[in-house]
Amino acid sequence: MTSLPTEPEGSLEELYEHAPAGLVSLSPNGTILKANRTFLTWTGRDASLIGSLIIDLLTPGGRIFYETRFLQALWLRRELREVAMSVLRGDGSELAVLVNAVVVEGDDGDPRLVRLALFDATERQDYERDLLASRRVAEASEARVRVLQEASNAFAVATTEAELADALVASARDAFAASAVAVVLVDAEGDTYLAGGVHPLAGFAEADRASAEMAMIRQSGTLTVSNLDEVRPLYPALADAMLDARVEAFSIIVLQDVGEPVGALICFFGRRRVFDEQDTALQVALGRQSAAVLSRIRLQNELELLAMHDQLTGLANRKLLRESLLGALGAALWHERSMALIFVDLDGFKAVNDEFGHTAGDAVLKWVANQLRAAVRSTDVVGRFGGDEFVIICENAGADEALLIAQRVLSMINANSHEFPDGVRVGASIGVALHQPEPGLGAAPEAIFIAADSAMYRSKQSGGGQVTLVQL
Amino acid sequence: MPPAGPETIDAVARNNVSVSGNPDGRPMLFAHGFGCSQEMWRRVTPQFEHDYRIITFDHVGAGGSDLSAYDRGKYDSLHGYADDVLEIMEQLDLDDVVYVGHSVSAMIGVLASNRDPSRFGELVLVGPSPRYVNDGDYYGGFEQVDIDSMLDMLDANYLGWSSVMAPVIMGNSDRPELGVELTDSFCSTDPAIAGHFARVTFLSDNRRDLSRVTVPTLVLQCQDDAISPGPVGQYVHERIRDSILINLTATGHCPNLSNPDELSAEIRTYLG
Numbered sequence: 203m204t205s206l207p208t209e210p211e212g213s214l215e216e217l218y219e220h221a222p223a224g225l226v227s228l229s230p231n232g233t234i235l236k237a238n239r240t241f242l243t244w245t246g247r248d249a250s251l252i253g254s255l256i257i258d259l260l261t262p263g264g265r266i267f268y269e270t271r272f273l274q275a276l277w278l279r280r281e282l283r284e285v286a287m288s289v290l291r292g293d294g295s296e297l298a299v300l301v302n303a304v305v306v307e308g309d310d311g312d313p314r315l316v317r318l319a320l321f322d323a324t325e326r327q328d329y330e331r332d333l334l335a336s337r338r339v340a341e342a343s344e345a346r347v348r349v350l351q352e353a354s355n356a357f358a359v360a361t362t363e364a365e366l367a368d369a370l371v372a373s374a375r376d377a378f379a380a381s382a383v384a385v386v387l388v389d390a391e392g393d394t395y396l397a398g399g400v401h402p403l404a405g406f407a408e409a410d411r412a413s414a415e416m417a418m419i420r421q422s423g424t425l426t427v428s429n430l431d432e433v434r435p436l437y438p439a440l441a442d443a444m445l446d447a448r449v450e451a452f453s454i455i456v457l458q459d460v461g462e463p464v465g466a467l468i469c470f471f472g473r474r475r476v477f478d479e480q481d482t483a484l485q486v487a488l489g490r491q492s493a494a495v496l497s498r499i500r501l502q503n504e505l506e507l508l509a510m511h512d513q514l515t516g517l518a519n520r521k522l523l524r525e526s527l528l529g530a531l532g533a534a535l536w537h538e539r540s541m542a543l544i545f546v547d548l549d550g551f552k553a554v555n556d557e558f559g560h561t562a563g564d565a566v567l568k569w570v571a572n573q574l575r576a577a578v579r580s581t582d583v584v585g586r587f588g589g590d591e592f593v594i595i596c597e598n599a600g601a602d603e604a605l606l607i608a609q610r611v612l613s614m615i616n617a618n619s620h621e622f623p624d625g626v627r628v629g630a631s632i633g634v635a636l637h638q639p640e641p642g643l644g645a646a647p648e649a650i651f652i653a654a655d656s657a658m659y660r661s662k663q664s665g666g667g668q669v670t671l672v673q674l
Numbered sequence: 675m676p677p678a679g680p681e682t683i684d685a686v687a688r689n690n691v692s693v694s695g696n697p698d699g700r701p702m703l704f705a706h707g708f709g710c711s712q713e714m715w716r717r718v719t720p721q722f723e724h725d726y727r728i729i730t731f732d733h734v735g736a737g738g739s740d741l742s743a744y745d746r747g748k749y750d751s752l753h754g755y756a757d758d759v760l761e762i763m764e765q766l767d768l769d770d771v772v773y774v775g776h777s778v779s780a781m782i783g784v785l786a787s788n789r790d791p792s793r794f795g796e797l798v799l800v801g802p803s804p805r806y807v808n809d810g811d812y813y814g815g816f817e818q819v820d821i822d823s824m825l826d827m828l829d830a831n832y833l834g835w836s837s838v839m840a841p842v843i844m845g846n847s848d849r850p851e852l853g854v855e856l857t858d859s860f861c862s863t864d865p866a867i868a869g870h871f872a873r874v875t876f877l878s879d880n881r882r883d884l885s886r887v888t889v890p891t892l893v894l895q896c897q898d899d900a901i902s903p904g905p906v907g908q909y910v911h912e913r914i915r916d917s918i919l920i921n922l923t924a925t926g927h928c929p930n931l932s933n934p935d936e937l938s939a940e941i942r943t944y945l946g
Contacts, residue, residue, distance in 0.1 A: 230932060231898075231924075231925040231926060231932060232898075232925065232926060255898060255925075257898070257900050257926075260900075261820070261823060262815070262816050262817070262820035262823075262824075263816075263819075263820040263821065263822070263823030263824035263825075263826070263827060264823070264824070264827060265900040265901070266806075266816070266820070266821075266824040266876065266900070266901055267824050267827045267828060267831075268900075269709075269899075269900055269901050269926060269927040269928065270707065270708050270709030270710075270777070270901065270927070271709045271828065271831070273926065273927075273928060273931070274709050274710040274714055274928055274931065275709075275710070277714075277928070277931040277932075278710070278713055278714065278931075285831060286827065286830045286831050287827065288827075327830070330830055331826070331830075334826065334829055334830060338829075375746075375747045376746070376747075379746035379747050379750040379870070380747050380750070381747050381748060381750055381751060381753070381754065382747070383747075429879070445882075448751075448753050450751065471750060471751065472750060472751025472752070472753045472754065473750065473751040473752070473874065473877070473878050473879070474877065474878075474879055
């Protein structure tokens with residue numbers, strides 16, 4: 203067994219000065235009181251370092267980290283381990299270090315001294331820097347893929363424009379940390395409306411004073427505004443509106459369907475933003491996905507519309523008429539008020555078909571459909587039952603209203619159209635079934651329908667061109 | 675989307691609000707800066723307990739706040755934090771508040787009071803900076819690359835963090851007993867949130883909000899403050915109408931930790 207030397211180090215002083223770690227003592231305000239030789243050698247400094255502030259040995263970024271993360275935690279925890287930082291050498295180069303720190307308290311419990319032990323971490327830092335860089339790249343691309351995947355899942359289950367818009371809003375908020383997101387869509391009439399989200403500048407966009415600026419914004423299509431100062435010289439009114447709405451930056455992506463603009467995705471930000479290519483690419487990708495889904499939803503709506511409507515006249519077909527009648531009867535019973543079903547059968551239509559052909563017949567039917575649409579109230583439902591038979595369902599109508607509507611239909615059809623070929627004349631026989639429900643006692647839809655049909659038949663029997671009303 | 679309904683927001687729970695001191699006293703609301711939690715006021719608040727009603731809280735993402743309330747969109751600007759301050763004031767029905775904001779919370783207070791000055795009595799801004807990055811003639815103390823390197827450092831120090839700390843933080847919402855451990859690990863935050871808050875804090879520009887302040891304001895400036903250097907404090911003082919600037923003898927960026935007595939004494943003198 204080897205015996206241990208009694209004094210392994212020449213002196214404790216020597217151990218301190220040459221310890222394999224930089225040792226530094228600080229006053230509570232960060233003044234360097236003492237530093238060992240290892241530290242001075244590593245940092246290429248001399249004893250004149252004593253008396254200066256530790257913060258002066260840090261990079262500007264390191265100072266922020268030191269003051270906000272390091273120091274606050276140290277004061278509260280009294281001890282920190284393995285904090286990765288950089289220290290500036292005398293020649294201005296950086297030395298990566300891991301720092302352990304401990305607060306030494308005086309008798310009163312107040313900090314008297316801070317002791318630091320620093321370890322050279324150059325290799326570790328290089329490694330970590332690479333690790334960090336590659337992790338950031340990986341995370342960013344993973345995040346983009348995730349956003350697109352989640353968006354595509356959410357879009358897939360959307361059945362209405364509003365659901366799609368909400369899904370797009372949620373995706374964009376998540377992906378870009380936007381304080382507000384608006385999805386604006388163009389409707390069938392070519393007007394824009396807010397389909398989802400929040401539009402903090404909507405008031406401005408609709409104001410008259412904004413029209414010139416809005417026109418320019420609309421023209422520019424995809425647009426990013428990084429900060430308010432960028433906006434002010436060009437669009438002062440918009441800058442004021444942004445200030446009021448606490449919007450500092452925004453981006454607009456136009457949603458396009460086969461080259462046609464169908465809407466816009468607008469992201470609003472509460473602070474300055476620099477939009478990099480990847481941000482823009484992701485916005486464009488979201489926009490493209492959602493525009494495709496929008497066109498699918500619109501097509502579906504169109505098909506549904508077709509399934510419920512007569513192809514020639516665009517009026518409700520039997521299926522929709524039946525649903526409307528059930529609805530009207532239910533409402534009549536619930537509110538205990540009367541409703542009416544008006545049955546219209548054209549007089550002289552068979553002759554038009556026979557003498558002038560089906561094209562002329564179709565033109566007459568379309569014209570009649572338009573007359574009916576114009577003659578009824580906005581809440582009434584007009585349908586084509588078949589051939590030259592039309593039905594009008596009037597919710598909340600008494601005898602007076604129902605007769606008024608029926609008379610109006612009659613006189614509008616009797617006026618005929620000057621666009622008809624010479625010799626084409628049609629008239630109408632009309633039957634009105636008025637239903638006044640008793641409390642708790644409704645009527646079967648068939649009963650109303652048959653009553654209106656027989657009333658129409660009576661008008662026809664009496665020579666046509668008149669209205670007959672029955673009550674039930 | 676339907677308009678936001680009158681949903682009840684429990685700001686007190688969300689922001690881990692604690693109320694102490696004199697229940698009949700004038701309310702004093704302390705807001706912590708980036709990098710820590712309300713813990714950093716613990717040597718200041720006792721000095722006001724006797725005559726003020728003390729309210730401290732954690733910003734969402736910090737300390738014992740409700741991490742599930744962290745909405746990246748909302749907290750992508752200081753306005754989101756300012757809204758929280760107003761909601762806390764509203765829920766506690768505070769009036770004539772002395773708002774003491776350190777570091778980034780100084781600007782959060784400015785934004786909140788500009789939005790609704792009615793509940794504010796005074797603003798006390800400790801080490802404020804409306805913009806950290808230099809811009810033309812404006813001196814903020816930093817360049818963009820400095821902020822980037824700070825964010826790198828932040829991330830580097832979190833490399834080993836998630837495995838050790840994440841279970842503690844994440845488990846907190848359904849296991850309140852872990853709150854004790856949380857308080858022990860001062861200034862711990864979720865790395866993703868810390869990184870985002872750092873970006874929002876150090877890349878914000880709120881210079882134009884200063885001239886809109888209408889609440890009486892005290893600006894407290896430390897010596898050798900590397901984060902908010904003297905000229906920045908001067909800038910804030912010059913832009914806020916009728917504000918008072920006091921230069922502390924305390925050094926560094928955190929007088930609430932390094933010299934709580936002087937900080938408290940100056941606030942007390944100002945309040946009279």
